[in-house]
Amino acid sequence: MELLHVLLAASYILLVSFSQSSSMCQGKTLPYMTPDVTQISGRSFDYIIVGGGTAGCPLAATLSERYSVLLVERGSSPYKNPFVLDKRFYGFALFQTNEFSSVSQTFISKDGVSNLRGRVLGGSSAINGGFYSRASDAFVRRAGWDEELVKESYKWVESKMVFKPELTKWQSAVKFGLLEAGILPYNGFSLEHVEGTKMGGTVFDHDGRRHTSADLLETGNPDNIVVLLNATVKNIIFHKKGTENETTVHGIRFIKSDGNVSQTYEAYLKQLENSGSWGDVILSAGTLGSPQILLLSGIGPKRHLKNFGIPLVLDFPEIGQEMVDNPSISVLLESDPEVQLPDPPQIVGIADDFKFIVQGLILPISINATRIPISIKLAFPASKGKLELNSTDPRQNPLVEFNYLAKEKDMKECIRMVQLVERVARSNTIAGFLGKEHYSNSKSPRELREFCKKNVRTFYHYHGGPSITEMG
Secondary structure, eight states: OOOOSEEEOOTTTGGGSSOOOGGGGSOOOOOEEEOOHHHHTTOEESEEEEOOSTTHHHHHHHHTTTSOEEEEOSSBOSTTOHHHHBGGGTTHHHHOOOSSSSSEEEEEOTTSOEEEEEOBTTGGGGTSOOEEOOOOHHHHHHHTOOHHHHHHHHHHHHHHHOBOOOOOHHHHHHHHHHHHTTOOOEEEEOSSOOSEEEEOEESBOTTSBBOOGGGGGGGSOTTSEEEEOSEEEEEEEEEEOTTSSOEEEEEEEEEETTSOTTOOEEEEEOBOTTOSSBOEEEEOSHHHHHHHHHHHTTEEOHHHHHHTTOOOSEEOTTTTEEEEOOEEEEEESSSSOBOOOOBOOOEEEEETTTTEEEEEOBEEEETTEEEOEEEEEESSOOOOEEEEOSOSOTTSOOEEEOOTTOSHHHHHHHHHHHHHHHHHHTSHHHHHHHTSOOOOOOOOHHHHHHHHHHHOEEOSOOEESOOOSOOO
């Protein structure tokens, strides 16, 4: 069996996998966008990209130089939503959620940890803290990427959506708190992933307007891109080639995100001009969405698909495996919610050979209340989990388990994380900003373990799944 036309794209991986020519930076017009599924139903394209997030948008812009592209996004446009665009409302989109149309979709992992998915053009770049930093040089080398192409792609992205922040009083306090805790040296403003404390880039410009990966669509050829909004892909359409035992991708089947799951529509691939080959369906639907679509399409563990009555296309046990989330611990610096302006992270501490990432922010928890956490994540957890279907309705979250701190190595690192983040919280600068006594909550070794078990959270950087670029 041959499946030559399915690509799996994880966030940011494809961002640096395609060359950007100078003509890519000339356009200033967003492509045609429509939520009308009937306008797309029955049409054919060179490429169909599923998921208009941090990978899908730049990829669509790149491919549009030479090919027709359909970009399918299950959410809406961010461009008239103040909860997405206005820095003053940072974080509001995270608690204003509903079943089918909110820009954030909540889910709770089988570990019992609450989490979020982006459901809007621009993906999670439209709802996150907006902090921007490049990957480490060591990571790029390990991934086997072309280092010059990576740098070129960084510059392309940064020219469109990354800015130098103006430090707020709270972020200045965070900076000195990190330095007091020994996260040295201070590297000033830097987009590089370097150990110590630094000011990173932000996607909020000097007017307080958020820029998302959707802005990168402006660099493409608007005549070659169609963006279908509020449409959820149900499955990939496969065709067998005559009597040969060979299966190829023919297109996608999709529904209205707020419509009837049984009312489906289809879009197709066409043969590329001056080529005997066909285009591709590219999955860039995120860590949860891409494997979910593969499973719904009949690609995955045979027994699991049989439980849902899904016809088998390819028995692929690895689909849904190796799911990872970075365990995080947060220390709340006040006992009760307060009223402060939301303040996304601008300063980061990178400690202990890049293992720990520390940030401070002011996050709204309702329209008129905020919390002030210092948060730390473990960058390289050893514990892994898996993803399975929960329903054949593609709008419903799949079941995912990350197995936070299941490995003893991760538990030991979590204990060290708590000790480090509490050192930051006890700093003179943090106490001075809050106008309160120093944070004090010392714990015994046993209490530290229990604290980790009860308080482990997500840093919203979950990732993983099989490392697949093309199945053939």
